[in-house]
Every structure is written in C-alpha cells, then in structure tokens.
Amino acid sequence: MARGFGLTLDNGVVVDENLEAAPRVAALGDVARFVHASGLDQDHIRVEHWQVAADHAWHLAHRWMGEVATPAVPYFWSDQYGKKIQMLGHPRPDDEVVMVSGSAEEMKWLSLYVRANMVTGFLR
Secondary structure, three states: OOHHHOOOEOOOEEOOOOOEEEOOEEOOHHHEEEEEEOOOOEEEEOOOOHHHHHHHHHHHHHHHOOOOOOOOOOEEEEEEOOEEEEEEEOOOOOOEEEEEEEEOOOOEEEEEEEEOOEEEEEEO
C-alpha cells in the first residue's frame, strides 16, 4: 500500500532527516528507516524500540510547528535476566570494543565502540 502512495520501502519506510517519507507524510519508530549522521558518515538505520518512536514523535511535532529540532542519538535499553542493558549510539558490528570499566565476569561494565578513532556507541 505504501508504494501506491509513492513511498520508498527498503527495510522500512525510508525517511529523510526530518522523518518525512514525502511532503507532509512521516514515518516514525519501528517502521521508519531514518538518517543517522555520526561524525564519520551517514546511514539509514532502523531501531526497533519504543523510546525511538517517542523521540521521533517529539522531533516531528517540533519540526512541523516550525521549530528547529535536532534528532536524538539512538538509544535503547532492555531488561534481561535481572540485568539492564543500555546502548547509546549506533555502532557497527566491526567497530572496536573497548572495555572502560567493570568486567564480563562481574556481569557489569561500560564499553565504548570505536571506529576511526571516534566513539560510535556506549554499552552499559
């Protein structure tokens, strides 16, 4: 159905930096394949977490009201087996992982993801 409206589908509804798939047509949250710009490059990504949908809605509402709204850095968390996992950023699988504190044995740590000497994500 989305293709019938001229929207681009490619692992989600492809949107621009303003979350628009077409003029005055937006896609948010799980369905949106949005622009994530880091200091290194720019990717179209999807993050399937309700926090991203809430951040997208805030950004879009402010943008459509004529305000300048900077997109949030992708962030999610999950509670698994009594532990909270938190990720900030959008690292790639081949980014270097640097343990900053804690240890895997303790099951509590802070790690940085690094690519080309730039931090791309935090995992706690």
